Amino acid sequence: MRQIFASLWFALHSAGQNFRRNLGVSLAGVFTMGLIIFLVGGSLLFTHSVDTVLQGQEQNASHLKIYLSDNASLAAITNFESRLKTDPRVISVTFETKDQAAHQASQNPDIASALNVLGSNPLPASLNLNVRKLTDLSQFNAEAKATPIVDSTTPTDYNSDVISKLNTVITVIEWVGAIIAIILLTISIVIIMNTIRTAVYSRRTEIEIMKLVGATDWFVRWPFILEGMLGGLLAAIFSGAVVFGAYRLFVQAAQGNLLSVPFDVRYTVTLLIVLLVGGVAVGAFGSFLGVRRFLSA
Amino acid sequence: MRQIFASLWFALHSAGQNFRRNLGVSLAGVFTMGLIIFLVGGSLLFTHSVDTVLQGQEQNASHLKIYLSDNASLAAITNFESRLKTDPRVISVTFETKDQAAHQASQNPDIASALNVLGSNPLPASLNLNVRKLTDLSQFNAEAKATPIVDSTTPTDYNSDVISKLNTVITVIEWVGAIIAIILLTISIVIIMNTIRTAVYSRRTEIEIMKLVGATDWFVRWPFILEGMLGGLLAAIFSGAVVFGAYRLFVQAAQGNLLSVPFDVRYTVTLLIVLLVGGVAVGAFGSFLGVRRFLSA
Amino acid sequence: MSVAVAERSSAPPQHALRPVISFHGVSKVYPNGTEALRDVDLAIHQGDFCFLVGPSGAGKSTLVRLLIRDEAPSTGRIFIDGQEVSRMSHRKLPKLRRKFGIVFQDYKLLTRRTVAQNVAFALQVTRPGQRHLREKVEEVLWIVGLEDKLDKFPDELSGGEQQRVAIARALVHRPRIFLADEPTGNLDPDTSWGIVQLLLQINHRGTTVLMATHNREVVDLVRRRVIAIDNGRVVRDEAEGSYLREGTATL
């Protein structure tokens, strides 16, 4: 028992001391790790934000207005409406009568006066469709056009061209985002390993001496691993704080502009915890690997 | 003269030898640098591609169809058209008569039969506007609506909501892309400096001994700088090749899909040259700084 | 002379006991092709005091390195306490090495630990949880005359002071076998003599001592077992030897 505590205390003490005495290299390592954690954390938060915003956009953009011909029977309309409502791809359907359409349009004074002059109401009734996925819009559009009760002159109102472009852009961004995140993570891990390995390399003589004096592998390893964990912790705290600050600034800046990015507290807290744990784990594992090379020699 | 050549040869020879003898640390450094150059090069190429695509998108999306009322005089229309044509924000304006509109619409057999049944042509004539910048669309839209010759029931055809959203997305992406590029570059430089500094740190005794034997600062420095350049060159070649390959794959993959990304040869070649020169320069400068600390001690 | 032999209980040839250290036909060829030891047979018993002498490059340090399994022999077998070192698994090495107190020819001090920490390290490794650590460290450093250098770092010491730290580290855990590779090379004659007296003392208390040295004066005055190596071979092994073969001219 005493022995275990003594070894533990020794490991902790050496780790702290080594960290301080080798401050230059330690800080370089912490800095590199910190920057990478910042990069990973930042890109995760950014992707998350963009995703949130785009999902909002998609929902906004996924409207389809189906104009109904004036001589469609109410029964046919109700029938069509309920068919759409039961479709799993549809979020909501609302019916807009000719009167409602006129009322809506009359908010523009020019149109109001035009309607007044005209006497009758030329505006068609419509079904306003809100679908889950942007990609389904064109299908609904085609379907609507083929339905007899739909106004044949101006059957639907949606800018298929722009929407499909927006759609592609979103898909590409999400796809590329995922790829970039993976690449970034791989690169980060390799760089951190290299950094720690190089740092440990400059202390291979130390390891060799310890072993020659009779230290077990674990006795040699522990201080290095604890040192790595300390470095990882510092790096994670430092970069976590920066990421958090940057995210808040970003959200605030976005608020003032057209886009409103929600401040996702739960995601942020989870992310910060993941960064902390990840930093400590990578520091520990990196040191473990770094030392291993010189232990087995 | 002999002395200079001898020194130069010595520096070159040592650089190569040190690189080989210290292969572990050298390769770790080259790998880190390579990954970072890959990151920077890749993100530059990617940003460029997205930019190219989005610029194309913007031009595609920046159409505005202005419907003209049936009782507009030809003179008034010509007047309006020429006014639009002289506007610097406009790329092109084309006039579509009622007949052309009917002809266009008749490509859809349903509409063709409907028109047939109807006997008369309810479709309005229109001016098709192509503007340079997406952001100008809403202005033209408002302008058109205020013009008396424009059809008051359906004055224009453009999905203002989607377009403005697309527009914001593009702006945000470009902005954020620039910020990310700057952050990435800063981080890269810091990491590379740290990597080289740590590598040089493990050789501080060597530097100290050289100085004690009477070597000048430059005599000590040159091999390190050449070694750094060699490392930077290798890293740049390796990552340049990967970036180039990835870009080709990306372009090919995109070709098959909706988006067609052009393979920009000139930009690519320039980029590869910049990466090579940058890699060598950063390697040299990093070593210079790394060695300096131990020389002035 | 035979009287002197009778007085000392540790003269090697008479032992019936199993030797602490034994070499059987050991050769060592380094990876670069250098033959450092050739067909060495050797037996050292508990409580022996041996000098290892021989010209520069003879193979003395190699012999020490083989003992602690810093290097493995190319052929032959080495036993310590009956255990075959040459075939020992890596996991057992720490335990083997803790039996020894070793002074390396190049000291091998931990440059980023103070003198006291360097010495304490050996104690922590060999006897984890040891009480009165600081006292023991201070005591042994006082013995080698470094009581005022406790908190200095190795590169703040003179060559001889570093060497004495290495000696203190090898002594602190009272090892059963004390190996010293040229432990007085950077010490003045007085200090050297003090160290040798110390080794004679611990040997008197039962510690086996093997000391590689070039110090002719010491070897000739102490008159203990001398193993002479030349060009990798044991060329002489005398119970009460001198630095050179008796009768050879000096200088």
Place this chain on the structure above:
Amino acid sequence: MSVAVAERSSAPPQHALRPVISFHGVSKVYPNGTEALRDVDLAIHQGDFCFLVGPSGAGKSTLVRLLIRDEAPSTGRIFIDGQEVSRMSHRKLPKLRRKFGIVFQDYKLLTRRTVAQNVAFALQVTRPGQRHLREKVEEVLWIVGLEDKLDKFPDELSGGEQQRVAIARALVHRPRIFLADEPTGNLDPDTSWGIVQLLLQINHRGTTVLMATHNREVVDLVRRRVIAIDNGRVVRDEAEGSYLREGTATL
């Protein structure tokens, strides 16, 4: 004995010339507070052969370090060839150091260069563009007996072999002043004596030699100038001294 003095042209006191090396009231306090040298006055003339003796930690290596301006003195002034070393700018240090051939107490070999490259390095630094580099390197390594170790790395050598590489490196460019800090600590008496003969030879050809040593045998046999330091002070400076003050008991 006065006959012997008359035979040697380099006995110091008679010089009218400016000394090659001179210390004026030099003290050195290391950053950690250790007083390594106290008020040292010293003059060494061209062609002198001096031993620097004194117990471990006396300040010998510190004196050597001050000479090549590896350390700066805390007070006092040091001149070499009339130039004040203690106030020399950093840019002039390489030129100063090339005047010396130095054997460091801890050798300071470049671990990632072979023996031949280590020696060649000193030559390339001091005489860039030197012809017959390889021949000169081989010759000097032959002199110290390492002709078969040319392409080995320092950590493939024995302690004494490393020390001889350090000696070869200090000799190869035929320096005007030869400084050796305990150059025979890891060498057997025969090899040591060979090195000392070599130093006497180069001294005979005009090189100034300053050698810090603990080797009493050598000092007492060579009988040249002996500067004894103790606790940072010069306590003795005799033209034909011995290791200990004459009449002091040995051991």
